[in-house]
Amino acid sequence: MPDRIYNFSPGPATLPYPVLEEAALDIVNYHDKGIGLIELSHRSKEFMAIADQAEQGIRELLAVPDNYKVLFLQGGASSQFFMIPMNLLTGGKKATYLNTGTWSKKAIKEAKLFGEIEVAYSSEEQSFNRVPLESEYSVDSASEYLYLVSNNTIYGTQFPTFPDKEVMLVADMSSDIFSRPVDVEKFGIIFAGAQKNIGPAGVTLVIIREDLLAAAGEQVPTMLKYQTHADKGSMFNTPPCFPIYCVGRVMHWLKELGGIPAIEKINQDKAGLLYQAIDSSDFYRGHAEEASRSLMNVAFNLPTPELEAQFIAEAAALGLDGLKGHRSIGGCRASIYNAFPKQGVEQLVDFMADFARKHG
Numbered sequence: 263m264p265d266r267i268y269n270f271s272p273g274p275a276t277l278p279y280p281v282l283e284e285a286a287l288d289i290v291n292y293h294d295k296g297i298g299l300i301e302l303s304h305r306s307k308e309f310m311a312i313a314d315q316a317e318q319g320i321r322e323l324l325a326v327p328d329n330y331k332v333l334f335l336q337g338g339a340s341s342q343f344f345m346i347p348m349n350l351l352t353g354g355k356k357a358t359y360l361n362t363g364t365w366s367k368k369a370i371k372e373a374k375l376f377g378e379i380e381v382a383y384s385s386e387e388q389s390f391n392r393v394p395l396e397s398e399y400s401v402d403s404a405s406e407y408l409y410l411v412s413n414n415t416i417y418g419t420q421f422p423t424f425p426d427k428e429v430m431l432v433a434d435m436s437s438d439i440f441s442r443p444v445d446v447e448k449f450g451i452i453f454a455g456a457q458k459n460i461g462p463a464g465v466t467l468v469i470i471r472e473d474l475l476a477a478a479g480e481q482v483p484t485m486l487k488y489q490t491h492a493d494k495g496s497m498f499n500t501p502p503c504f505p506i507y508c509v510g511r512v513m514h515w516l517k518e519l520g521g522i523p524a525i526e527k528i529n530q531d532k533a534g535l536l537y538q539a540i541d542s543s544d545f546y547r548g549h550a551e552e553a554s555r556s557l558m559n560v561a562f563n564l565p566t567p568e569l570e571a572q573f574i575a576e577a578a579a580l581g582l583d584g585l586k587g588h589r590s591i592g593g594c595r596a597s598i599y600n601a602f603p604k605q606g607v608e609q610l611v612d613f614m615a616d617f618a619r620k621h622g
Contacts, residue, residue: 268606271584272415272559272597273437274457281511288507300504304497312507313496319513323522326446326469333468333488334496334506339365339436339455342466343372345486346432346451350406351377352479358382358405358429363390363414364590365434373409380405389591390417392554401427407450413438415458416588418561418595419554424448438558439467440516441600442526450474458558459599461508465501516600525600532598532607533557539611545618549591563593570594573617582610 269276288299292308302309317332326332335341346369351357355377359370361384373379382399385392393414401408408427411434413420420438424431430450439454446452451470457463468488475489484490490498519525537555540546540562549561564570570593574586587593598607 267581267583268603268609269584270582270596270598270602270606270610272458272588272595273455274463275459275597275599276601276603277462277508278512278515278601281508281515284511285504285508289504299507302503304500304503309503312503312510313501316506316510316513319510319517320467320469323440323513323516324444324446324469329472330446331468331470331472331475331488331492333470333491334501334509335466335468335491336464336502337466338463339434339453339466340368342434342451342453342468343369344375345488346409346453347373347376347379348482348486349478349488350432350450350474352477352482354378355406356380356402356404357407357409357432358401359409360384360394360399360411361386362393362411362419363417364588365414365416365436366409366411369409369411369434377406382408389549390414390419391549392551393419393421396425396427401429403428405429407432409433411436413556413558415559415597416561416590416595418548418550418556418559420556420558422553437599438556440522440525441529441558443522456505456509458597459601461512462505465505465509467509512601528604529557529598529600532602532604533560535604535607535611536560536596536598539614543614543618543622545622546614549593558597558599560596560598561587561591561593562595563587567592569621572621576617577610577613580609580613582606582613585610 290298292299320332357377358380361367361381370379380402383394407430409432415437431448432451433449435452436455437458440459453468456465470488475492478487540548547563564573577585585594587595
């Protein structure tokens with residue numbers, strides 16, 4: 263990969279290099295048809311085949327059951343914060359939310375516009391440094407669903423396993439989908455913005471159980487009903503064609519790699535290297551509690567903000583870019599999604615050791 267830096271950014275994030283190479287050719291001349299990929303009509307047989315292949319790849323990798331729809335929507339994952347309760351809580355129904363970070367907090371705010379929302383757990387007072395044990399909260403039997411964010415990008419926390427409550431789960435998996443096995447049947451809705459583990463920004467993946475499609479009331483606008491998009495195969499209006507193409511190619515890359523079990527092992531190895539570097543040093547301090555640590559985003563601090571700024575600047579000069587932590591907690595953060603190469607993690611660990619020797 264000549265002339266490429268290591269991009270530790272939380273998103274848009276690193277894409278598989280073979281996907282970038284293929285897309286670069288197809289943008290100019292798609293399959294030697296004399297037309298560029300981003301010029302194809304979304305109604306053409308060529309693009310319909312692209313969308314079908316992307317959906318099939320998703321279904322195969324996640325073992326999506328036949329009674330679930332796979333939708334390619336727009337508006338980012340943030341639009342799902344209101345679209346989910348707008349569709350599922352018609353008539354002032356109730357839902358339960360787990361507040362484990364910025365994105366769940368935003369989702370709770372939107373959901374309160376449409377129904378009765380119970381926040382059964384919050385780690386905000388602990389700076390969102392952990393996710394809950396199941397024994398730490400309960401879910402009202404009247405709740406239509408339990409909402410959670412599977413991986414908290416900003417704070418570097420992740421649910422190691424999913425709740426086993428007697429209620430339908432709804433999950434924002436924007437930053438860890440396809441990184442580990444998921445039992446889709448536990449969930450009514452899974453959604454994810456593409457720009458971390460799936461493809462470029464611009465498309466939002468929604469996997470929804472078919473019986474939920476008709477839940478929306480008549481007052482829900484046409485474009486905000488899941489049924490609208492399911493009925494038209496995500497083609498009710500012009501979809502984000504190029505991102506959907508990239509999703510399909512990323513799915514192909516994942517399958518060639520060995521699928522979800524293979525990428526999970528790679529992710530465990532990458533994160534293990536970083537956490538070992540943090541745990542073996544008095545110079546670095548991880549933000550997340552050990553039992554809640556994310557395999558996708560590793561948030562950590564140095565002894566002072568001044569050293570953190572110097573660390574980030576010197577790392578960037580070496581091609582280790584995007585390590586600045588989110589403004590809400592500061593510090594440093596290494597985002598190491600599926601496509602991030604292990605070599606980049608190894609170089610970061612070497613730099614961390616050298617920096618600690620000089621300044622520790």
